[in-house]
Amino acid sequence: MHSSDFVRRIESPDSERRTGRSMHLDLPLLLILLALCAVGLFVLYSASGQNLFYVKRQALWMIVGFAIMITVAQFPVRFWDRWSFLLYTLGLLLLLAVLFFGVGAKGAQRWLDLGFTRVQPSEFMKVAVPMMISSYLAKQYSPPTLRPVLAVLFLIITPVIIVVRQPDLGTALLIFASGFYVIYLAGLRKRYLLGAALLALAAIPTLWVFVMRDYQKQRILTLLSPEDDKLGAGWNIIQSTTAIGSGGWNGKGWTLGTQSQLNFLPESHTDFIIAVLAEEFGLIGVLMLSGLYALLVGRCLLIAMHSQSQFGRLIAGSLSLTFMTYVFVNMSMVSGILPVVGVPLPLISYGGTAIVTLFLGFGVLMAISTEPRRIRTDL
Numbered sequence: 001m002h003s004s005d006f007v008r009r010i011e012s013p014d015s016e017r018r019t020g021r022s023m024h025l026d027l028p029l030l031l032i033l034l035a036l037c038a039v040g041l042f043v044l045y046s047a048s049g050q051n052l053f054y055v056k057r058q059a060l061w062m063i064v065g066f067a068i069m070i071t072v073a074q075f076p077v078r079f080w081d082r083w084s085f086l087l088y089t090l091g092l093l094l095l096l097a098v099l100f101f102g103v104g105a106k107g108a109q110r111w112l113d114l115g116f117t118r119v120q121p122s123e124f125m126k127v128a129v130p131m132m133i134s135s136y137l138a139k140q141y142s143p144p145t146l147r148p149v150l151a152v153l154f155l156i157i158t159p160v161i162i163v164v165r166q167p168d169l170g171t172a173l174l175i176f177a178s179g180f181y182v183i184y185l186a187g188l189r190k191r192y193l194l195g196a197a198l199l200a201l202a203a204i205p206t207l208w209v210f211v212m213r214d215y216q217k218q219r220i221l222t223l224l225s226p227e228d229d230k231l232g233a234g235w236n237i238i239q240s241t242t243a244i245g246s247g248g249w250n251g252k253g254w255t256l257g258t259q260s261q262l263n264f265l266p267e268s269h270t271d272f273i274i275a276v277l278a279e280e281f282g283l284i285g286v287l288m289l290s291g292l293y294a295l296l297v298g299r300c301l302l303i304a305m306h307s308q309s310q311f312g313r314l315i316a317g318s319l320s321l322t323f324m325t326y327v328f329v330n331m332s333m334v335s336g337i338l339p340v341v342g343v344p345l346p347l348i349s350y351g352g353t354a355i356v357t358l359f360l361g362f363g364v365l366m367a368i369s370t371e372p373r374r375i376r377t378d379l
C-alpha cells in the first residue's frame with residue numbers, strides 16, 4: 001500500500017467530521033421556522049389584498065433574518081455573554097437617537113430612517129435586555145439577593161421609560177417582560193415577587209393619571225365596551241371579532257374573506273392578520289398555527305433545559321417565554337381579551353425589524369443548542 005493511500009485513510013474521516021460540524025444549526029428549530037414563514041407569506045398575500053409588493057418585501061426580510069440567524073449561531077455562547085453589555089449599550093444609544101432624530105408615523109416616533117429602509121430600535125431591545133440581564137445574573141449567586149435585583153430593575157426600566165416616551169406602551173411592556181422572565185428564571189425569591197406584584201397594583205393609578213396618554217386610556221375603555229363607539233374607537237375590535245366569528249370551523253377560503261378583502265378590517269396585514277387567517281381558514285387554521293407556535297416554544301424551552309451554562313439557560317428561557325407572550329398578547333388583543341397595543345403576530349405579520357429581531361434571538365438559541373457539539377469539536 002502506498003503511503004499516500006495511508007494518509008488519505010487517516011485524513012478522510014477527520015475531514016468529514018470537520019465538514020459536518022462546520023455549520024452549527026438546530027434542525028428541528030430550523031424546520032419549524034421555515035414552516036411558520038411559509039404560512040406567514042401565504043396569509044400575508046391575502047391580508048394585503050393580493051399585493052405582491054408586501055409579500056416580496058416580507059420574503060426579503062425573512063431571507064435577511066435567516067442569514068443573520070445562521071451567522072449568529074456560528075458564534076459560541078461565551079461570545080454573546082462577553083459582548084452583551086456592548087449590545088445593550090448600542091440599543092440604548094439607538095433608542096436615544098429615535099428621540100432626537102426619529103421619524104414619526106401615526107402620532108408615534110419609533111423609527112430611524114436609514115434611507116433605504118426604516119428600523120425600529122425598540123424591537124432590538126427585546127433581545128438585548130434579556131441578554132444583558134442573563135449575563136449579569138449568571139455571575140451572581142442564585143437565587144439573586146436584593147442588590148442584584150435592584151441593579152437588574154434599573155437595566156430594565158431605563159429602556160422601558162425611553163420606549164414609553166415614543167410612545168409605544170405595548171413594546172415597552174414586552175421589553176419589561178423579557179427582563180422580568182430572566183429574574184424569575186434565576187430563582188427570584190417569593191417575597192420579592194409578592195412585593196413587585198403589590199407595587200405594580202399600587203402604581204396603576206399613577207400610570208393612569210400621569211403616564212398613559214388619552215388614546216391609551218381610550219383603548220382600555222373601548223375594551224370594556226366597544227359598542228359605545230362602533231364607528232370610532234370600537235371599530236377595530238368589532239371588525240376583528242366579526243371576522244374571527246364568521247370564519248366558523250373551516251373558514252371561507254383563501255382570499256375569500258369579506259372583512260379583510262372589502263377593507264373593513266384595519267391593519268389586516270400587520271397587527272390584525274390573525275383575524276384574516278381565522279376568517280379564511282376558520283378555527284382549524286388557527287389551531288394549526290397555534291400548534292406550530294407550541295412546537296416552536298417547546299423546542300426553545302427544551303434548548304434552555306439542556307443548556308451547558310447558566311447564561312444559556314437564562315437567555316434561552318427568557319427568549320422562549322417572551323416569544324410565547326408575544327403570541328398571546330397579539331391573539332388576545334385581536335379577539336378582544338386585551339386592549340389594542342400594537343403588537344404584531346410574530347413571523348406572520350408584515351414588518352421588517354420585528355422579523356430580523358426574532359431571527360437574531362433564534363440565532364442565539366441555535367448557538368446554545370449546538371454548544372455541546374462545539375465543545376466536543378474543540379476537544
